[in-house]
Amino acid sequence: xxxxxxxxxxxxxxxxxxxxxxxxxxxxxxxxxxxxxxxxxxxxxxxxxxxxxxxxxxxxxxxxxxxxxxxxxxxxxxxxxxxxxxxxxxxxxxxxxxxxxxxxxxxxxxxxxxxxxxxxxxxxxxxxxxxxxxxxxxxxxxxxxxxxxxxxxxxxxxxxxxxxxxxxxxxxxxxxxxxxxxxxxxxxxxxxxxxxxxxxx
Amino acid sequence: xxxxxxxxxxxxxxxxxxxxxxxxxxxxxxxxxxxxxxxxxxxxxxxxxxxxxxxxxxxxxxxxxxxxxxxxxxxxxxxxxxxxxxx
Numbered sequence: 115x116x117x118x119x120x121x122x123x124x125x126x127x128x129x130x131x132x133x134x135x136x137x138x139x140x141x142x143x144x145x146x147x148x149x150x151x152x153x154x155x156x157x158x159x160x161x162x163x164x165x166x167x168x169x170x171x172x173x174x175x176x177x178x179x180x181x182x183x184x185x186x187x188x189x190x191x192x193x194x195x196x197x198x199x200x201x202x203x204x205x206x207x208x209x210x211x212x213x214x215x216x217x218x219x220x221x222x223x224x225x226x227x228x229x230x231x232x233x234x235x236x237x238x239x240x241x242x243x244x245x246x247x248x249x250x251x252x253x254x255x256x257x258x259x260x261x262x263x264x265x266x267x268x269x270x271x272x273x274x275x276x277x278x279x280x281x282x283x284x285x286x287x288x289x290x291x292x293x294x295x296x297x298x299x300x301x302x303x304x305x306x307x308x309x310x311x312x313x314x315x
Numbered sequence: 316x317x318x319x320x321x322x323x324x325x326x327x328x329x330x331x332x333x334x335x336x337x338x339x340x341x342x343x344x345x346x347x348x349x350x351x352x353x354x355x356x357x358x359x360x361x362x363x364x365x366x367x368x369x370x371x372x373x374x375x376x377x378x379x380x381x382x383x384x385x386x387x388x389x390x391x392x393x394x395x396x397x398x399x400x401x402x
Contacts, residue, residue, distance in 0.1 A: 139395040146386065150378040164382040168389050175390065227318075227326075231357045233364035240368055249372055268366050269373050293330040299369075300362045 116271040118148055122187045130178050138178075142171055145188070148270060149195045155265045156199035158254045166202055170195045185279065192270065192280045196262060203258060227297075232307035244310075252302040260295035267292055321348045325355050333363055 121144045129137035149170050154163035173194050181190060232240075239245065253261060266277040267288070278288045318326075325345050331337045332345055349356050378386070387393065 135392060135395050138390075139392045142386070142390060142392065146383065147377050150382070151373060151376050154376065160379070160382075164378070164385070167378065167382070168386055171386065171390055227354075227358060229354050229357050231360065233357075233360040237368075237371070240364075241371060245368075246372055249368060253369070269369060289330060293327075296330060296333075296362055296366065297326075300358070300365045303365055303368075304361060 118144060118271075119186065119188050125187065127181075127183055127187075130181075133178070138175060141174075141187075145174075145191050146171075149191065152192065152195050152265055152270060153199050153202075155253060155269060156196070156258075156261060157202055158250065162202050166195065166198045170198050173198070186276070189272075189276050189279050192266065192272070192276075196266070196280055200258070200262070226301065228301055228304035228308065230304050230308045230311070232304065232311065235307070248303060248306045252299050252306075255302060256295055256298060260291050260298065263288055263291040264295035264299070268296070319352075322352060322355055325349070325352075326358070329359065329362060332359065333366070 122141075125141055125144075126134075126137055130141065146167065150163050150167045153166035153170075154160065157163060157166065170191070174191055177194075181187070253264070256264065262281060263277055266272045266280055267274065272280065274285055274288050274292075277292075278285045281288070283291075325332070325348060328337060328341065328345060332342070337345065349359065
């Protein structure tokens with residue numbers, strides 16, 4: 115999967131199973147930032163990401179004795195973190211919260227393809243505070259089903275197979291959602307850069 | 316975007332092209348199309364750039380220190396210090 119997996123493979127499952135605090139501390143240290151980032155991308159809220167990270171590790175530690183080691187530890191932890199994030203989003207909906215911006219219909223996306231070549235713009239400009247804000251907005255606008263796939267595959271660096279396993283969906287489904295997510299983000303950022311480049315003319 | 320059949324094919328395979336998971340034959344076919352089609356080149360480049368920008372932004376995101384401390388406390392790991400890290 116990546117360096118996280120390499121670090122995780124060095125953990126002693128025996129020590130984790132017996133509740134060895136020093137080993138648990140290493141596990142938390144390895145996965146703390148990835149879990150926080152996953153939760154932050156899914157919810158767009160630092161406070162929620164903090165709460166979700168706490169809840170995730172409480173569940174992880176509680177369930178460690180039941181972890182059979184058949185799946186990778188990382189996949190198992192990501193699944194718990196993703197479920198916590200999705201539950202957090204579900205809890206917001208009945209209150210009529212406007213935080214979750216869901217485009218709803220997955221079928222209607224990527225119909226339009228904006229053609230503007232902004233890829234060669236200086237990175238300092240693409241990632242200034244306004245640029246970053248647009249990145250955050252674009253990902254928040256993705257439907258949840260695409261955001262989860264993009265977050266796991268492109269941001270956390272999981273393979274297609276691992277992403278499918280975490281989300282409990284098929285590999286073709288991951289591929290479809292990933293392509294749609296990438297195209298939708300590209301489209302959103304292209305529209306923004308068209309407007310921004312027009313402003314600087 | 317005035318799309319040809321080749322453009323549509325490229326869009327359908329865009330993820331595989333970016334991830335390098337295309338068969339060599341299909342890869343050469345799409346590369347040949349890219350040489351001739353400016354619009355598709357822009358779509359591929361801006362999609363790659365989109366993913367790159369999220370990667371860079373992601374690498375700058377971490378759990379804030381106060382939140383780390385709260386997590387440590389909540390998990391009752393209090394006096395345990397992970398190797399190579401001062402909490």
